[in-house]
Amino acid sequence: MNTRSMTIAHIVGNRPQFIKLALLQRALSRHAGWGSRIIHTGQHFSDNMSAVFFREFGLPAPDHQLDIQSLPHNEMIGRMLIGLDPVLSTERPAAVVVYGDTNTTLAGALAAKKRAIPVMHVEAGIRTGEDTMPEESNRYVADRLADLNFTVTALGRDNLLREGHAPDRILNTGDLMLDAALLFARRAIEASNLPAILFPDGCPFVLTTIHRAENTDDPRALGAILAALHEINQEIPVVFPLHPRTRQVIETHRLPFKLISTPPLSYLDMLALMQAARYVVTDSGGVAREAFFFQKSAVVVMKKTFWPEIEENSPSLAAPADTHRILQQFHAMAASNKAFRTGVFGNGQAAEKISQGIINYLNG
Secondary structure, three states, rough: OOOOOOEEEEEEOHHHHHHHHHHHHHHHHHOOEEEHHHHEEEOOOOHOOOHHHHHOOOOOOEEEEOOOOOOHHOOOHHHHHHHHHHHHHHHOOOEEEEOOOHHHHHHHHHHHHOOOOOEEEEEEEOOOOOOOOOOHHHHHHHHHOOOEEEOOOHHHHHHHOOOOOOOOEEEEEEOOHHHHHHHHHHHHHHHHHHHHOOOOOOOOOOEEEEOOHHOOHHHHHHHHHHHEEEHHHOOEEEEEEEOHHHHHHHHHOOOOOOOEEEEEOOOHHHHHHHHHHHEEEOOOHHHHHHHHHOOEEEEEEEEOOHHHHHHHOOOOEEOOOOHHHHHHHHHHHHHHHOOOOOOOOOOOOOHHHHHHHHHHHHHO
């Protein structure tokens, strides 16, 4: 400890990580003597995928910006390692915090471990059993490298214990995304007029996001999803904020697209749409959880989901990228009267529990 500064470095690179960072940095700032440094790898880099989140949450500009983006997985991770090493060598933080399951998460954990800097992994222990998914390997390795793993649900903790992780290196804290949803729900409704612009008569609609590699790398898979959404759109309007990767595949392969589209949205706009929506169709773990928080029934378009807790505790269902199966699950979900169970993702105090866990570890 005495060779390092009293700072905690946060290595982030995409939209969900910026949201989680904002909540955790706020909680850490309440601990006297500790500061934060933000290292942005650049994995999400455009204004509406990055800078807008820093503005909305009042985050300071990143202390280090690596500008590493739009590369194949292995090359991206390699470039991140090369970029992170001199930053960590100079900063010598007391700990590094990594979030979730991205290439940024894996590179950050590896770079910190090579410098013998304690690694704190937020959102650990999630497993699908699908080893070919890049997110699965990223999270598994980050969990192994971490000195302290923070799990979102009891299932995440159970997964780590089954894999032999020491119980005293696991803290089940609940979900930072729930903290954010509770904190910003009213502000989003007051600040965003997007639902009223899209649907001035307040009619019901489906909110959709699709971006995951398993659904966009193969244009046939994305085409099957779009075909299902077009059929749903005949019953109830579908609003589809388009991730840049998804838009590129649609345009490159000239896939039919006759839905209400928007560019990527700010957090507040997205949260306002979520609260106004009737249903959700998504392949995003973050959006699926937000739907659960606001008791919006969802179809999660993944072969194997990250969050079986959502299906177990709500009407929401999962489906692969198959037109018939998505439609089948959508109608079953819409007709279900299964209740939402509360408390699955904690009580909205995850940021304080994580920050206290980090400080206790470093002071111990």
